[in-house]
Amino acid sequence: MKKIYMDYAATTPTHPEVIDAMKPYFSDKFGNPSSIHSFGREAKKAIDEARDNIAGFIGARSDEIIFTSGGTEADNFALEGIAYANEKKGNHIVSTPIEHHAVTNCLGFLKRRGFDITYVPVDGTGSVDPEDIRKAITDKTILVSVMHANNEIGTIEPIAEVGKICREKGVYFHTDAVQTFGHMPIDVRKLNIDLLSASAHKLYGPKGVGMIYIRKGIKIVPYLHGGEQEAGKRASTENVPGIVGFAKAVEIAKGEMGQLDAKLSGLRDKLMKGILSRIEDSRLNGHPTKRLSNNVNVSISYIEGESMLLRLDMEGIAGSTGSACSSGSLEPSHVLLAIGLGHEMAHSSLRLTLGGWTTEEEVDQVLEVLPKVVNKLREMSPLKR
Numbered sequence: 347m348k349k350i351y352m353d354y355a356a357t358t359p360t361h362p363e364v365i366d367a368m369k370p371y372f373s374d375k376f377g378n379p380s381s382i383h384s385f386g387r388e389a390k391k392a393i394d395e396a397r398d399n400i401a402g403f404i405g406a407r408s409d410e411i412i413f414t415s416g417g418t419e420a421d422n423f424a425l426e427g428i429a430y431a432n433e434k435k436g437n438h439i440v441s442t443p444i445e446h447h448a449v450t451n452c453l454g455f456l457k458r459r460g461f462d463i464t465y466v467p468v469d470g471t472g473s474v475d476p477e478d479i480r481k482a483i484t485d486k487t488i489l490v491s492v493m494h495a496n497n498e499i500g501t502i503e504p505i506a507e508v509g510k511i512c513r514e515k516g517v518y519f520h521t522d523a524v525q526t527f528g529h530m531p532i533d534v535r536k537l538n539i540d541l542l543s544a545s546a547h548k549l550y551g552p553k554g555v556g557m558i559y560i561r562k563g564i565k566i567v568p569y570l571h572g573g574e575q576e577a578g579k580r581a582s583t584e585n586v587p588g589i590v591g592f593a594k595a596v597e598i599a600k601g602e603m604g605q606l607d608a609k610l611s612g613l614r615d616k617l618m619k620g621i622l623s624r625i626e627d628s629r630l631n632g633h634p635t636k637r638l639s640n641n642v643n644v645s646i647s648y649i650e651g652e653s654m655l656l657r658l659d660m661e662g663i664a665g666s667t668g669s670a671c672s673s674g675s676l677e678p679s680h681v682l683l684a685i686g687l688g689h690e691m692a693h694s695s696l697r698l699t700l701g702g703w704t705t706e707e708e709v710d711q712v713l714e715v716l717p718k719v720v721n722k723l724r725e726m727s728p729l730k731r
């Protein structure tokens with residue numbers, strides 16, 4: 347059976363050209379970038395070039411890019427680093443209830459340490475109103491953190507407006523761009539972004555490497571303490587192959603982004619409309635148009651997301667759900683609850699995310715298999731009368 351991967355929001359396969367670009371940095375070019383001999387200089391040159399390319403991609407300066415171990419570290423660094431550097435100015439942070447756990451759990455940690463957090467609600471499509479962000483800002487606010495696009499429901503947030511408000515109010519603006527970096531154009535200057543998080547494995551790069559953009563002049567408390575790597579902001583020997591792979595993934599994205607976006611939004615719409623028209627009592631989660639070009643998220647009444655995933659997996663189809671039963675928790679996705687879904691509909695969600703290797707045949711195959719899976723599960727469901 348040919349497997350169908352529709353979980354690109356969880357991670358993407360590493361592009362073969364990315365693997366080729368990384369390989370020499372595991373073998374001949376293995377030097378430590380901090381060493382002054384030729385091996386070290388070769389590695390240092392590679393990360394400098396990677397930094398230049400990634401900075402150019404978002405309209406930033408090279409010295410504004412700090413490499414990290416991924417999106418989670420970038421988010422934690424942004425929030426804790428700004429919070430601790432500005433605690434004398436204020437202790438208030440504004441965010442939304444639909445951020446990734448890399449943000450919400452870090453904000454929970456800061457709350458336990460005395461910071462005051464306001465979560466500005468989102469509407470039924472998962473969109474935040476920038477005016478509500480403005481109203482939430484007080485003279486104690488030091489930071490606003492609003493994600494660029496949501497990883498579960500795909501809704502794209504109005505970050506240009508939020509950035510403008512934050513700049514006017516003199517408050518730092520962080521955006522988690524893990525789901526959009528390499529998929530949509532981003533210009534940190536035009537969008538008034540002060541801090542941005544990205545992760546390589548969401549754009550056909552390797553896992554375990556990411557970056558944070560920190561606008562020049564912003565004071566931030568380092569997250570890791572140790573050597574002087576990354577201009578003293580992030581200690582630890584750099585992941586040279588990972589950074590080289592990340593830059594290669596960005597170079598590929600630069601060339602293919604527009605074309606891929608057009609292809610994926612066509613496939614996404616076909617999948618979305620196909621599911622909603624073929625399956626009774628199903629609903630779309632997230633914004634109908636302002637959404638990631640690869641994201642389909644639906645709730646299908648009377649059945650559990652997890653059972654759907656297991657059945658689909660038996661048919662060779664890999665997706666994801668907002669139901670967290672598998673992790674031992676009965677709590678459904680905080681994102682689906684925040685957009686107003688009841689527990690039952692939140693537990694019956696299915697996320698299918700497409701990517702570079704998705705074909706129309708695969709979409710057709712899912713549209714054929716999914717309604718059958720749903721019918722079988724509904725026949726057994728105690729929820730369906």
Ligand code: PLP
Pocket residue numbers: 355356415416417418419421446448493495496497522524525545546554556
């Ligand atoms: N933020 C968002 C929106 C994400 O989707 C993810 C990963 O799923 C992360 C942060 C965490 O990134 P990483 O896996 O690189 O730590």
